[in-house]
Amino acid sequence: MFGVVLACTGGAVEPVTPAPPPVTAPVVVKEATKTPETEVVAPVDVAEPTKAEGPAPVVVKEPPTVAVAVEPSKELDVEARLVEANSAPACGGIHANVVMRYEIIKVIAGGYPDMALYAAHSCPEMGATQCKGLPGERIKKFRNGEVHRLQLTQGRISGALFDKFKADSSAPRYRVRCASLVPPPTP
Secondary structure (H helix, E strand, C coil): CCCEEEEEECCEEEECCCCCCCEEEEEEEECCCCCCCCEEEEEEEECCCCCCCCCCCEEECCCCCCCCCCCCCCEEEEEEEEEECCCCCCCCCCCEEEEEEEEEEEEEECCCCCCEEEEEEECHHHCCCCCCCCCCEECCCCCCCCEEEEEEECCCCCCEEECCCCCCCCCCEEEEEEEEECCCCCC
8 A cells, every 4th residue: 555645835735755556545634724733644546647747636535325225114105007916806705905016116205125016905896095185096997007106004904815926025015005096297
């Protein structure tokens, strides 16, 4: 590892010793102040000066950013594209909850780390309960490719659960509280 000592004179920073080809090295910078000298050590990239360019430029590196894993929220509000609709026996005999697979377009409230979302609709042959106060029409029939605004919750699902994706994914299952059809964007 190589180091360069820089001296600060009259507001300009000048290298005291030349550096070899680009490396990351600690650099000691002396600040010009009326108080006793202070030293600041920071990682920098140092390029070797050439006769035509003059002194080597000094670039202070930013610390790396760290990605934080998002835990799935218990309550979730999303816009998602229906990828695979499913059906079940009619709700006349039993209360059926059918899991459908969605692709998330936008998370509006809450947090969800994946693109695939599994949501259980109650009695889907009857359509979905429309979300009050939100734009969009009531979903009367589920069609692959449509975009839905879904308000979801995790927790107990009452009635029979039909989940053909159970073996495919361990992702959490959400119960749909309400859903609205998102109209296609206007050109």
